[in-house]
Amino acid sequence: MGTAPRRSSVSPSRAQSRRSLSVRAAKTENGPTIAIAGVTGAVGQEFLRVITERKFPYSNIKMLASARSAGRQYEFEGETYTVEELTEDSFKGVDIALFSAGGSISKKYAAVASAAGATVVDNSSAFRMTEGVPLVIPEVNPEAMAGYRAGGGGIIANPNCSTIIALVAVAPLHRLAGVKRMVVSTYQAASGAGQAAMEELELQTREVLDGKPVTQNIFPFQYAFNVFSHNSPMTDNGYNEEEMKMVKETHKILGTSDIRVTATCIRVPVMRAHAESINLEFERDISEEEALRALAAAPGIQVADDRAANWFPTPLSVSHLDDVFVGRVRRDYSRDDARGLNLWVCGDQVKKGAALNAIQIAELLL
C-alpha cells in the first residue's frame, strides 16, 4: 500500500486551500465567447467557479436562462452580468455553448447553437447516445473529440455523473487488464437532481428533527434519514434510466460493448458527491499492487486507501475537489482466480460529474 496517501489527502481543508489558491480572473481578449445555458442552476453556477479555478480563458460570457430568471444579475470576476432569456438568437458570435438546463432545452436549442457556429458541450442526456456525437471524459477518451474546435459548431455530450465518476477509476484498470464485467451499486447525492433537490433534503432534515411532517416536492420518497432506489423512470427490463445510462454510456465511452455492466442506483442523503461500490472482473489476473499503481499514475485520480488507519474516501471529504478518489482496492475472494477486484470510488457530482468535466471538454476545444 505504498501508494496510499494519508488522510490529509481527502480533508476539507485541502479542498479549501486549493480553491483559494486559484481564484484569478480568467478573462482575456483572445479567449472564446462562452454561453452558459442554465446559468442559475447548481451546475450553471459551478461552471462559473470552475472557469475561475482553472483560469479558463474567455473574452465574454453570455449568461442564459429561462424568461423567469432573465434580468437577474451575477457578479463574476469583478464584472456584473445580466441573465438573458435563452432564445434562438442567443448564440450569435458564441464559440462555446455550455448547456445545463435539462434535456428538453438541449433538444430545442443545441442544434440552433451549433448552426450559429457555437460548439456545444451538453450536460443533459439528450444527445449522449446519438451517433456522431462524442461522449467524452477527457481523462478517458479525449480522442473522441478529434476535429472539434471552439466556434466550429457541433455537439459534444457530457456523460452522466455516475458514469463519469466510475469510469475515471475503471478506465486505467481496463487499459491494464481488460475489464470484462462491472457490478456497480451507487450511493448518489442530492445534487444530481439539482439545486431544488438539495434544498428539499435540507428542509426535510430540519422538519424531521423538529418533529414536523416532511415536505415532498421533488422525490417520491422521504429523503431525510433514508435511502431509495433512484427516481429516474423505470424501463421495460426492470432497470431505471440511471442504471441503463451506466450500461450504455460505458460501452460508448470505452468503445466496446464487450464490457458487461449491471448497476443498482440508489440515492443517499448526501449533498453533492457520489460514491460507488464497484466489483470488477478482468480478462487476466490483476494484483492489488498493480491496480493501485495504475490508479496512482492515472490522470484525475487520487488513491486514498489507508488500510492501517481504516481511512478511505467519503462523499463529504471529496466534495468540491476535482479528482475522483479511489479506496478499498482489494481482491475479490469470491473468485478462485485473481481476476476480480472491489473498489470504492467517490467524486464530486456537481464538479467532476458535471461542470468540471464539461469545462475540461471545452479546454480540449481550444
Add this chain to the structure above:
Amino acid sequence: MGTAPRRSSVSPSRAQSRRSLSVRAAKTENGPTIAIAGVTGAVGQEFLRVITERKFPYSNIKMLASARSAGRQYEFEGETYTVEELTEDSFKGVDIALFSAGGSISKKYAAVASAAGATVVDNSSAFRMTEGVPLVIPEVNPEAMAGYRAGGGGIIANPNCSTIIALVAVAPLHRLAGVKRMVVSTYQAASGAGQAAMEELELQTREVLDGKPVTQNIFPFQYAFNVFSHNSPMTDNGYNEEEMKMVKETHKILGTSDIRVTATCIRVPVMRAHAESINLEFERDISEEEALRALAAAPGIQVADDRAANWFPTPLSVSHLDDVFVGRVRRDYSRDDARGLNLWVCGDQVKKGAALNAIQIAELLL
C-alpha cells in the same frame, strides 16, 4: 409481477397498526424466566417491545446491565422492574438468557449463564463461529437448534444484522436454484453501532444545519450528510470485520462454503434499518417470476416490487416492521445466461437484525 404488493405494504401506517394490535401482556405463570443482559441498550429495549408484540410467554424477567445502570427502573406490561447489576450470580433459575451487551460481556458471562442452566441467545459476535454453537435465522436454518430447549443450558448465536437481513431473502432463492456467488453492497443504519451512534447522527445533523462544528465521539468520520466504509476493524486481507462476517456467517448458516461471498459494507445516515444491494449468481437458470414466487412464499419476507409505480422498499418504510422486504428483483443482463439476479433488500436492524431474530430463536426453545 402479479405478486407485487402495492405501496401500502411498506407504509409506516401499517407498521403502527401492527404494533398497536398486538400490545397485550405476555406474562404467564407457566412461562420461562428470562434474563436480559444489556437491557438499557437499543436492542435490550427492543427485546421488551418484541416480547409484548409477539406475546412471548414469561413468568419473570430479570433486567440486567452494568453497575452504572443498576437501580434504574422500567415499567413493562404494568409492572415495575429494577435493573440489577450483571454478575456471576445473576442466572440462578433463569431459563432463557438474552445477551446484548457486547462481545466482552458475552465472553465473560454466557458460559456462566449456561452452567447455571440458562439457554443463552447471544446477540454478540463472541460465539458465532464457535464450533458446536448454532448460528440461527429461524426462517433459514431452525434445524441447527435441534436438542436445545429453555433451561437446558448451552449457547445459541444470533447472526450479524447484515447477514440476517441478506439471508432471509437469499435463502429461498438458494433453495430454488443454488446460489453460487453473492456480491453485496450494504447501506447500513446507525443503530448497528448502538443507541449512542443514533444520538451522534442526530446531534451531528443538527450541528451541520446550525452551521456548528460537528461532535464526533463514536465514528471516525462525520456521519451527518455523509456515507463511509464500515468502521469495524480492518483485517489482513483488506476486508473489514463486518464484511468478513457476511462471508463466514453465510457459510455457517447455509451449511456450505461453496457459496462464494464478497461484500462492501457502508454506513449511511439512516437511523435503524439496513438496505443491501445484492447481485446473485445461481447454479442454474432462474427467472424473475420464479424468484418472486419463491420470495413471496417464503417466511419473514414481503415482496415490494412495483415497477409500474417505481416503488420499492426503503429503510424508512420498513423501520419497526418484522419482515425483510425485497424489491428490484431483476435479471442481471451483464451475463449471457439467465443465472444472475439483482435484488434490493431492506430490513429493520434493531428488530429482525437483532431483537426479533433472538426472540424467534427463543420461541423455538419452548
